[in-house]
Amino acid sequence: MWKTILRRLLIMIPEVIILSILVFLLAKAMPGDPFTGSINPKADPEQIHHLMKLNGLYDPWYQQYWHWVVHLFHGNLGNSYQYQEPVSRLIAGRAGNTLWLALFTMILTYAMALPMGVFAGRHEGQLPDTVIRVYTYVTYCIPFFVILVIGIWVFGYILGWFPTTGSISPNANGWAQTIGSHLTHILLPGLLGALFGTVNIVQYLRSEVIDAKHSDYVRTAQSKGVPSKDIYRHHIFRNSLLPIAAFAGYSITGLLNGSIFTETVFSYPGMGLLFVNSIIYRDYTVITALVLIYGILNLLGTLLSDIILSLVDPRIRID
Amino acid sequence: MAENFAQHSNISAADLDRLTREAQAEATPSTARIIWNEFKADRPALISLFVVVGFILFVMVGALFIDTPKMMETNIVNYFNRPLTAGFPLGADAGGRSILLELIVGSRNSIGIALGLTVISSTFGICWGLISGYFSGYVDWGMQRVYDFMMMLPMTMMIIVLVTIIPHYNAVTLTLIFSIFYWEGTSRLIRSRTLAESGKDYAAASLTSGTNRWKIIFRDIMPNISSLIIVDTTLSFAENIGVETGLSYLGFGLPSQTPSLGTMIANANDPNNITQYWWTWLPAALEIIILCLAISYIGQVLRRAADASQRQGTAD
Numbered sequence: 001m002w003k004t005i006l007r008r009l010l011i012m013i014p015e016v017i018i019l020s021i022l023v024f025l026l027a028k029a030m031p032g033d034p035f036t037g038s039i040n041p042k043a044d045p046e047q048i049h050h051l052m053k054l055n056g057l058y059d060p061w062y063q064q065y066w067h068w069v070v071h072l073f074h075g076n077l078g079n080s081y082q083y084q085e086p087v088s089r090l091i092a093g094r095a096g097n098t099l100w101l102a103l104f105t106m107i108l109t110y111a112m113a114l115p116m117g118v119f120a121g122r123h124e125g126q127l128p129d130t131v132i133r134v135y136t137y138v139t140y141c142i143p144f145f146v147i148l149v150i151g152i153w154v155f156g157y158i159l160g161w162f163p164t165t166g167s168i169s170p171n172a173n174g175w176a177q178t179i180g181s182h183l184t185h186i187l188l189p190g191l192l193g194a195l196f197g198t199v200n201i202v203q204y205l206r207s208e209v210i211d212a213k214h215s216d217y218v219r220t221a222q223s224k225g226v227p228s229k230d231i232y233r234h235h236i237f238r239n240s241l242l243p244i245a246a247f248a249g250y251s252i253t254g255l256l257n258g259s260i261f262t263e264t265v266f267s268y269p270g271m272g273l274l275f276v277n278s279i280i281y282r283d284y285t286v287i288t289a290l291v292l293i294y295g296i297l298n299l300l301g302t303l304l305s306d307i308i309l310s311l312v313d314p315r316i317r318i319d
Numbered sequence: 320m321a322e323n324f325a326q327h328s329n330i331s332a333a334d335l336d337r338l339t340r341e342a343q344a345e346a347t348p349s350t351a352r353i354i355w356n357e358f359k360a361d362r363p364a365l366i367s368l369f370v371v372v373g374f375i376l377f378v379m380v381g382a383l384f385i386d387t388p389k390m391m392e393t394n395i396v397n398y399f400n401r402p403l404t405a406g407f408p409l410g411a412d413a414g415g416r417s418i419l420l421e422l423i424v425g426s427r428n429s430i431g432i433a434l435g436l437t438v439i440s441s442t443f444g445i446c447w448g449l450i451s452g453y454f455s456g457y458v459d460w461g462m463q464r465v466y467d468f469m470m471m472l473p474m475t476m477m478i479i480v481l482v483t484i485i486p487h488y489n490a491v492t493l494t495l496i497f498s499i500f501y502w503e504g505t506s507r508l509i510r511s512r513t514l515a516e517s518g519k520d521y522a523a524a525s526l527t528s529g530t531n532r533w534k535i536i537f538r539d540i541m542p543n544i545s546s547l548i549i550v551d552t553t554l555s556f557a558e559n560i561g562v563e564t565g566l567s568y569l570g571f572g573l574p575s576q577t578p579s580l581g582t583m584i585a586n587a588n589d590p591n592n593i594t595q596y597w598w599t600w601l602p603a604a605l606e607i608i609i610l611c612l613a614i615s616y617i618g619q620v621l622r623r624a625a626d627a628s629q630r631q632g633t634a635d
Binding site: 153164264276 | 473484564588601608
C-alpha cells in the first residue's frame, strides 16, 4: 500500500519539474514584454532597457527559470503587471471563489448521481432506467459551454431567477446576507455543472448495482429475508461507495477545465476568469502561476483517485 | 483452386457452385452489412445518419457559393434585422451580416476543423495505443508516463496559451494545436484492447512463424479491433465539435472575422444581445446541440453493431 503511494509520489516529481519548465518557456514565448501598456509610449527607450535589465529579462532562459523557481519556493510568484499587486495575493483572492464553486458542484453532482445510479440499476430495463439512460446520453453529448449559455439565457435573463454576473451582490450586509448572496450566485452554475456532470458516476453505479444484484451475497441476504430496500442501502450501495469516491479526484480535472467556461459565461470572479483576462492583457506572471496551479491541482486529483482505487482494488497495488 | 478441386473429387460443378453459395450465406456478414442492418432496424438512427451526412454535404457545398469577405462586410443599414425580413431569413447581426450565410460558412469551418482534428488525433491515438499495448515492458512504461503527463496538463489553458503565442494562425495550425491535446482518450482505449489482443494465440502464432512485429500490429491486431476504432472515432468527432466551438466562443479559436459556430455563440456574451437579439446566437447553439446528439447517436448504433450480443438488426 505505502509502496504504491510512495511510487506515485516519486513519479510526480519529474512531472512537476517538466510542467514548470514547459509553463515557464511558454510564458516567455508569449508576445509583448511585461512593460507593454504600463509605460508611457513616449518613455525613453533607454529607460525601458534599464527596467528590463533590472528585472532580469535579458538573462538566458535557464537563469530566469532558476530565479523563478527560487522565488516560487519563497511563495513569491511575481507581480501582476495588470493589477500592480503580488500574484500570490491576487490568486489567493480568486482561488476561494473557484474552489467553492467546484466543491458545491461536486456535492450537487454526487447528491444527484448516487440515487439515480442505484435507481437505474435496480429497475434495469424498465422505464426509469430508460429515462435515466436517455438523460445521461443527452448530457454527455452536448458541449458544456452551450448549456451554460442557454442556461443563463433562460434562467438568468428570461426568467430572472438567478443573478447573471459576479460572486456576491454589492448590497449584501451582515454574514447571513453575505452567505445567502454567495449561494444564489453559485446556484445556477453549480446546478448546471452537476446536472451535466453525473454521467460517469451514474453509469458506473448502475453497472455495479446490476452486477451485485446477481451475486451470491445479495442472494443470501434475499433468502434470509432482508427487505430489498435494506439490501440496496446496506449491502450493494456500501460496496460501491469507495470506487465512486475515487471519481472525486478525477472530476477535479473536469471541474477546473470547465471553470474557464463557467466563470466566463457567469462573469464569476474566480481563477478561470482571471486567466482569460490575463491572456487578453498578456499578464504572463499571472498566466504562468495559474497554469502551474491548475496542473498541480490536476496532479493531486489523479493522485487522490489512484490512492483510493489502490485501497479498493489490490490488483492495482505495486508490491 | 476450383480446377484442382474438380480434378480430384467427383462433385459436379453445379454442386460445387451450390455449396459455395450456401457456405457464403451461412458465413458471418461483412462489417458494412452488419452496420447497415443495424441502421435499418433503428429508424431514428437512420434519420440521424441522413441528417448529419446531408447537413455536412450541404454546408460544404453551400459555403463554396458564398463570398466570405463580401459576406463579412458590415452594412449598418441592416443593423440587427429581425428574422424573416426580406433577404434575411434568420435575421442579421450587429454588423448587418446575414445570420443564415454566417451559419453556413461557420458550420463549414467548425465541422471542417472537427473532422481534421478527429482524423489527426485518432490516427495518432490509435498508433500510440497499438504500439504501447503491443510492446509491453519499457516501451509501454515510457509511453504511459507521457500519457500521464499529458493528462495532467490543464488542456484548455495550454491550448489558449499556445494560440496566443503563434502570431499568424489559421484553421490548419489551430487543428494541429488541438490535436496535441486530444489523442489521449483514444490511445488509452486502444491500448487496453491491444493488450488483450496481443495475448491471444493468433498473435503469438504469427510471431513464432516469423512475422514482423509491425506487420502483426497493423495487419493482424488492428483489423481485429477495427469496430472499436470506428465507434471511438465517431464519438470523438461529436466531442471535437465542442472543442473548436468552445475555444472560439472564449475568443481564442478562429479569429472573429472568420465565422465559426463558436464565434456566433459568443454574440451571447453581450447582455443586450442575449435577450434582445437572440437570433444572433441561438441558431448556432441549437445547431451544435442537434449535430452532437445526432452524431453520438450514430456512434451508439455503431457500438451496438460492434457487439453481437446487443445487435437489434436481423441479417436478411
